Amino acid sequence: MSQTLADIGEFGMIRRIHKLIDQEGINAPGVTLGIGDDCAAFKPDEGFEVIVTCDCMVEGRHYLTDYISPFHLGRRSMVMNISDIGAMGGIPLYALVSLGLKKETPVKDMEEIYRGLMRELNPLGAAVIGGNITGADYSNFINITLIGKVEKSRMMRRSGARAGDAILVTGYPGQAAAGLKRILGNHQASDLSKDPLVTAYNMPIHRAREGRAIALSGFATAMIDISDGLVGDLGHICEESNVGAEITRNKLPLSEHMRDLINTQGWDIYEMITGESDDYELIITCAPDNKERLGSVIAEISDVPVTEIGNITAPDGIKIITPDGVRHPVRPVGWDHFK
Amino acid sequence: MSQTLADIGEFGMIRRIHKLIDQEGINAPGVTLGIGDDCAAFKPDEGFEVIVTCDCMVEGRHYLTDYISPFHLGRRSMVMNISDIGAMGGIPLYALVSLGLKKETPVKDMEEIYRGLMRELNPLGAAVIGGNITGADYSNFINITLIGKVEKSRMMRRSGARAGDAILVTGYPGQAAAGLKRILGNHQASDLSKDPLVTAYNMPIHRAREGRAIALSGFATAMIDISDGLVGDLGHICEESNVGAEITRNKLPLSEHMRDLINTQGWDIYEMITGESDDYELIITCAPDNKERLGSVIAEISDVPVTEIGNITAPDGIKIITPDGVRHPVRPVGWDHFK
Numbered sequence: 001m002s003q004t005l006a007d008i009g010e011f012g013m014i015r016r017i018h019k020l021i022d023q024e025g026i027n028a029p030g031v032t033l034g035i036g037d038d039c040a041a042f043k044p045d046e047g048f049e050v051i052v053t054c055d056c057m058v059e060g061r062h063y064l065t066d067y068i069s070p071f072h073l074g075r076r077s078m079v080m081n082i083s084d085i086g087a088m089g090g091i092p093l094y095a096l097v098s099l100g101l102k103k104e105t106p107v108k109d110m111e112e113i114y115r116g117l118m119r120e121l122n123p124l125g126a127a128v129i130g131g132n133i134t135g136a137d138y139s140n141f142i143n144i145t146l147i148g149k150v151e152k153s154r155m156m157r158r159s160g161a162r163a164g165d166a167i168l169v170t171g172y173p174g175q176a177a178a179g180l181k182r183i184l185g186n187h188q189a190s191d192l193s194k195d196p197l198v199t200a201y202n203m204p205i206h207r208a209r210e211g212r213a214i215a216l217s218g219f220a221t222a223m224i225d226i227s228d229g230l231v232g233d234l235g236h237i238c239e240e241s242n243v244g245a246e247i248t249r250n251k252l253p254l255s256e257h258m259r260d261l262i263n264t265q266g267w268d269i270y271e272m273i274t275g276e277s278d279d280y281e282l283i284i285t286c287a288p289d290n291k292e293r294l295g296s297v298i299a300e301i302s303d304v305p306v307t308e309i310g311n312i313t314a315p316d317g318i319k320i321i322t323p324d325g326v327r328h329p330v331r332p333v334g335w336d337h338f339k
Numbered sequence: 340m341s342q343t344l345a346d347i348g349e350f351g352m353i354r355r356i357h358k359l360i361d362q363e364g365i366n367a368p369g370v371t372l373g374i375g376d377d378c379a380a381f382k383p384d385e386g387f388e389v390i391v392t393c394d395c396m397v398e399g400r401h402y403l404t405d406y407i408s409p410f411h412l413g414r415r416s417m418v419m420n421i422s423d424i425g426a427m428g429g430i431p432l433y434a435l436v437s438l439g440l441k442k443e444t445p446v447k448d449m450e451e452i453y454r455g456l457m458r459e460l461n462p463l464g465a466a467v468i469g470g471n472i473t474g475a476d477y478s479n480f481i482n483i484t485l486i487g488k489v490e491k492s493r494m495m496r497r498s499g500a501r502a503g504d505a506i507l508v509t510g511y512p513g514q515a516a517a518g519l520k521r522i523l524g525n526h527q528a529s530d531l532s533k534d535p536l537v538t539a540y541n542m543p544i545h546r547a548r549e550g551r552a553i554a555l556s557g558f559a560t561a562m563i564d565i566s567d568g569l570v571g572d573l574g575h576i577c578e579e580s581n582v583g584a585e586i587t588r589n590k591l592p593l594s595e596h597m598r599d600l601i602n603t604q605g606w607d608i609y610e611m612i613t614g615e616s617d618d619y620e621l622i623i624t625c626a627p628d629n630k631e632r633l634g635s636v637i638a639e640i641s642d643v644p645v646t647e648i649g650n651i652t653a654p655d656g657i658k659i660i661t662p663d664g665v666r667h668p669v670r671p672v673g674w675d676h677f678k
Contacts, residue, residue, distance in 0.1 A: 032388055036579065037497050038423040038564060039390040039487070044383035049371055051378040054435045054484060056471050084377040096393045098437075098482045132395050138477035143437045145393060145484040148378070158376055225377060240375065 005110065005135075006103035013110065013133055020111055021128050025118050028093055028127035040129040042094060048149040053084035059139040067183050067192070068202045070109040073142070074116025079206045080227065081146035082120060083280040086208025087225035088157075089215020090150035092126045098143040100136035113142065124208065154215045161222040161241035161285040165312040168294065170207050170304045171281040172255040173230045174273030175200035181272070196257045200279070207282045210302050214282070217297040219290040224283050228332075229276040231318055234283055235332025238318060241285075245318045246327065247274070247310035274320065274330065285312055344449065344474075345442035352449065352472055359450055360467050364457050367432055367466035379468040381433060387488040392423035398478040406522050406531070407541045409448040412481070413455025418545045419566065420485035421459060422619040425547025426564035427496075428554020429489035431465045437482040439475035452481065463547065493554045500561040500580035500624040504651040507633065509546050509643045510620040511594040512569045513612030514539035520611070535596045539618070546621045549641050553621070556636040558629040563622050567671075568615040570657055573622055574671025577657060580624075584657045585666065586613070586649035613659065613669065624651055 005013055018035055033041035044050055057063055057077050068076070078095065085092045097117060101110060114128075121127060126146075179201030182192060192198040207225070214220050222241055224233045234245050252273050261267045286294050288311075295306050310321075319327040344352055357374055372380035383389055396402055396416050407415070417434065424431045436456060440449060453467075460466055465487075518540030521531060531537040546564070553559050561580055563572045573584050591612050600606045625633050627650075634645050649660075658666040 032491065033390075033494070033496070038426040039392040039429065041388045041390045041427070041489070041491075041494060043388050043491070046385070049380045049382050050389060051372075051380045052433075052435060052469060052484075052486070053378040054437050054469060054471050054482075056437050056439065056473050056482070058439055058473055058475055060476055061474055087377040088380070090378065094391075096391060096484055098393050098395050098484075100395065100397055100480060130391060130393060132393050132482070134395050134397055135400055136397055136478070136480075137399055139475070141439060141475075141480065143393075143395070143471070143482040145391075145435055145437075147391070150380070152371065152380075152382070155372070155380060157372070 002106040002108060004103065005101055005105050005107060008107060010133060016107065016111065017114060020114050024115065025127050026122050026125065028125060028129065031094070031127065031129055034129055045149055047151060049152050049155065051085060051088050051090045051148045051150055052145065053081055054143065054145040055080045055084070056141060056143040058141045064183065070112035071116040072202050074113035075120055076202065076204060077142045077144055078117045078120040079204050079280055081144045082208050083206040083225040083227065085146055085148040086206055086211030087223055087282060088150055089154050089211055089223065090148040091212060092124050092146055092148045092208060094127060094129045094147040095121060096145040097128055097131035099133045100141040101133065102136055102140055105140065150215065156211070156215045156220060156223040158222055158224050158237050158240040161237050161243050161312045163243055163312055163314050164288065165221055165285040166288050166291050166308050167234070167245060167247070167310045167312060168284045168286065168291070168306050168308050169230065169253065169281055170210060170306055171279065172253050172258060173226055173279045173281050174258060174269060174277050175255060176204060176279045177272040177275065177277035178258060178261060178269065204278060204280045206280050207304065210298050210304060211282055213297050213301050214284060214294065217294065219294040219297065220284045220286045222285045226279050226281045226283060229274065230283070231274045231330050232276070232332045234318060237283065237285065242315050244313040244316040245310060246313055246321055247318070248321045250323055251307065251309045253305060253307040341445040341447060343442065344440055344444050344446060347446060349472060355446065355450065356453060359453050363454065364466050365461050365464065367464060367468070370433070370466065370468055373468055384488055386490060388491050388494065389486060390424060390427050390429045390489055391484065391486045392420055393482065393484040394419045394423070395480060395482040397480045403522065409451035410455040411541050413452035414459055415541065415543060416481045416483055417456045417459040418543050418619055420483045421547050422545040422564040422566065424485055424487040425545055425550030426562055426621060427489055428493050428550055428562065429487040430551060431463050431485055431487045431547060433466060433468045433486040434460060435484040436467055436470035438472045439480040440472065441475055441479055444479065489554065495554045495559060495562040497561055497563050497576050497579040500576050500582050500651045502582055502651055502653050503627065504560055504624040505627050505630050505647050506573070506584060506586070506649045506651060507623045507625065507630070507645050507647050508569065508592065508620055509549060509645055510618065511592050511597060512565055512618045512620050513597060513608060513616050514594060515543060515618045516611040516614065516616035517597060517600060517608065543617060543619045545619050546643065549637050549643060550621055552636050552640050553623060553633065556633065558633045558636065559623045559625045561624045565618050565620045565622060568613065569622070570613045570669050571615070571671045573657060576622065576624065581654050583652040583655040584649060585652055585660055586657070587660045589662055590646065590648045592644060592646040
């Protein structure tokens with residue numbers, strides 16, 4: 001039997017986590033007081049604003065224990081938060097991790113969650129500087145607060161899009177939704193660990209480096225990461241910028257794995273691309289003249305494809321143009337965990 | 340039937356919370372981007388460090404729904420975090436609130452939690468600047484990250500206590516433990532809402548103003564808030580400062596309500612005073628010469644009693660001296676949510 005959290009207790013757990021962070025984490029710049037006091041402390045960089053986001057994953061709602069390893073669960077939780085910092089054009093710095101864990105959780109699972117978190121933080125020079133651990137009776141949860149920095153003049157908002165702007169998107173939105181559908185429909189309990197769409201869902205990649213490069217270039221007018229779905233998050237840009245948007249369906253980027261689904265499963269993948277999907281890609285708007293320049297800026301640091309999918313219009317909702325030329329109004333829908 | 344979160348959905352909930360914060364919250368200084376983008380942003384004050392803490396309350400573990408109103412639940416969650424900022428000598432500024440709520444939760448309960456949070460933040464000039472809301476299947480939880488500031492030269496650590504220092508404590512530790520015992524033993528389901536000890540448990544008061552005044556005075560050597568119990572948190576000071584401590588049992592402050600318990604219930608209240616109790620009072624250590632000065636500093640801004648309960652020694656654990664002069668070693672024990 002592997003050792004559980006009940007065996008070592010909360011204080012034992014805290015000691016293990018401290019040790020793990022000491023051994024496998026890195027020292028983030030500016031930290032003046034790390035884990036082990038009432039608060040952590042850092043000295044903010046002059047000329048920067050501090051940016052902060054938080055996000056939570058609850059077992060059974062945002063992940064399924066049978067289909068994601070603790071390591072990848074930790075990774076995915078951190079990717080969500082890094083993505084938000086990246087979508088502002090910022091640099092991730094410090095994480096506070098709050099865990100609620102059932103007492104029968106194996107100690108090694110706990111450590112693997114942390115290793116996953118650090119796998120994402122370390123390459124960015126960022127670190128866990130605090131947090132909390134508590135018992136949970138029914139379902140585990142991970143809440144992360146991530147602190148970063150960005151120059152005020154470079155901060156990317158949702159509110160800067162203007163009619164006429166091009167709409168660009170990174171990567172292949174919808175792959176995570178297809179992966180989740182694969183998981184939920186896997187009644188034969190097949191091994192899906194090598195499935196590229198399941199991988200897209202369980203092991204998403206943030207675009208924080210791309211977001212930072214875009215912000216520094218000055219070519220983009222608005223930016224957001226896709227966590228409520230392509231149309232849902234484009235809707236946030238439209239709302240905050242007081243504009244509308246048109247997407248041309250034929251321009252939506254299709255990975256080969258997604259194409260396979262049309263051929264082999266007959267799935268309506270356009271619904272997946274535009275709807276709820278946890279891909280953490282970026283939507284970027286820019287003046288048409290800056291499209292090429294923006295593409296070059298991203299290509300310099302990243303292999304991720306960037307696709308122009310439509311354009312910003314006067315405020316009249318979001319429409320998808322089908323190949324027959326018809327404009328279909330769509331209602332932004334994101335994850336709604338209560339309905 | 341009152342409206343539930345399932346009725347209005349996650350996005351409806353977010354709108355209600357934004358509206359509530361707009362109407363009943365305040366604008367904290369330095370915020371350059373509030374709720375409604377991927378991140379919140381603030382401009383840190385020059386000459387200060389940023390300090391940050393987080394704490395979580397889970398239904399059934401840290402609170403009992405039948406015995407605390409949503410408003411006071413919100414208050415108590417925020418008091419815990421404000422207390423940590425105060426124990427560093429800092430000024431609370433910005434909160435990120437992450438809620439996990441069951442779908443049958445009434446909308447008004449959700450709003451009352453926020454009103455409770457803001458009741459604590461508003462008088463301090465602090466505000467909610469972000470957060471997250473998610474569904475929870477089995478038990479509600481509230482996770483708060485609180486950000487504050489403190490001058491580096493004034494930051495109060497756990498690690499500054501020296502042998503010979505006096506140990507002071509604010510208020511009446513143990514009252515919250517007695518209140519919790521009252522609640523758990525209330526088999527007749529009596530109305531305990533007026534019980535002063537239950538009030539001490541459900542409606543704790545932070546000492547952030549006192550903590551700030553103590554830090555600015557320069558008279559204290561170490562400070563911590565009591566969230567793991569008097570001996571537990573004194574143990575943290577001993578560990579971080581590499582010292583020991585002696586407490587004289589007869590010097591422990593006893594409120595009249597606690598005295599009543601000895602007389603009417605025969606309870607061992609010294610166990611409650613030194614053990615696990617959610618009082619959020621402060622333990623302060625200082626050179627003996629500074630005791631009076633420190634008392635005066637606190638008295639200038641607060642009515643809270645400050646009591647000298649013992650002194651810091653060479654590193655030899657913590658001992659409680661009973662009236663017969665015997666020194667009893669005690670093991671620091673705090674809340675352990677796994678054992």
